[in-house]
Amino acid sequence: MPNQQLEPAPLLDVRDVTLQYKTKAHLVTATYRVSFQVFKSDRYVLLGPSGCGKSTLLKAVGGYLNPTEGEIRLKGKAVCRPGPDRMMVFQEFDQLLPWKTVKENVMFPLLASGKLRGKAAEEKAMQYIEKVNLAKFANHFPHTLSGGMKQRVAIARGMAMEPDVLLMDEPYAALDALTRRKMQDELLQLWDDTHFTVLFVTHSIPEAIKCGSRILLLSPHPGQVKAELDSVPRDVHDPNAVKALEHEIHKMLFADEVEKEVQHV
Numbered sequence: 001m002p003n004q005q006l007e008p009a010p011l012l013d014v015r016d017v018t019l020q021y022k023t024k025a026h027l028v029t030a031t032y033r034v035s036f037q038v039f040k041s042d043r044y045v046l047l048g049p050s051g052c053g054k055s056t057l058l059k060a061v062g063g064y065l066n067p068t069e070g071e072i073r074l075k076g077k078a079v080c081r082p083g084p085d086r087m088m089v090f091q092e093f094d095q096l097l098p099w100k101t102v103k104e105n106v107m108f109p110l111l112a113s114g115k116l117r118g119k120a121a122e123e124k125a126m127q128y129i130e131k132v133n134l135a136k137f138a139n140h141f142p143h144t145l146s147g148g149m150k151q152r153v154a155i156a157r158g159m160a161m162e163p164d165v166l167l168m169d170e171p172y173a174a175l176d177a178l179t180r181r182k183m184q185d186e187l188l189q190l191w192d193d194t195h196f197t198v199l200f201v202t203h204s205i206p207e208a209i210k211c212g213s214r215i216l217l218l219s220p221h222p223g224q225v226k227a228e229l230d231s232v233p234r235d236v237h238d239p240n241a242v243k244a245l246e247h248e249i250h251k252m253l254f255a256d257e258v259e260k261e262v263q264h265v
């Protein structure tokens, strides 16, 4: 038998996906024929200007919105509804249940989905609460935590389900710059520990380069794929390489606007 080198199958395959919202007065096309593939352990970033459909794409991968055109497959199976194999972390701080402690919040989806029960759910929850450095706060209620800590609980809750892919919608958008940087470092540390697969939405170019391994650039509304790039590998500590990629991405994202501006002059 010839020794065939097979390409690994993508974990997530988004193919020619057009997403639309039907309102009473309008039909809004959020993305137009977007395709990309996410492989196991990718830190895959959707990057683009406000309104280009990043959150809508994430919602569709989450199964909350079905494509008008195209198809989304996870491990080869078409996505058509939400499922515990895709856990979503939102940007809002108040995504935790205020009447439950940190531990109870993290246990909640494990119990509600029937994935684990009793002591096993508690142990799994504690394992991830420790990973996000909140063991001391396991019995605290959300209102006693800072915004960054609440966000870590939300991440622990998503990760405890051990989904095939963790979906994060601008998870740090509402944090101050210092906490944001700390949270980005923590995300990367968690990734070093567990190599989870994450699909991450941001409109920050530096955040995409820092946190992502692959970056999909989307055009302004309606979002179409402009390019797909590798980020700067994390073992390359050359600030010039980062600056050069930032510049390249900026040029690609805003090239049309520059052309328009030039025409106006």
Ligand SMILES: Nc1ncnc2c1ncn2[C@@H]1O[C@H](COP(=O)(O)OP(=O)(O)OP(=O)(O)O)[C@@H](O)[C@H]1O
Pocket: 021, 022, 023, 028, 029, 030, 048, 049, 050, 051, 052, 053, 054, 055, 056, 057, 203, 221
């Ligand atoms: N529920 C909705 N009903 C109608 N139109 C919507 C709805 N949600 C989003 N849109 C529209 O779809 C387009 C894409 O929105 P989306 O929120 O996905 O963009 P985004 O890239 O995530 O933006 P941002 O970076 O500002 O969060 C926008 O034109 C938006 O106005």
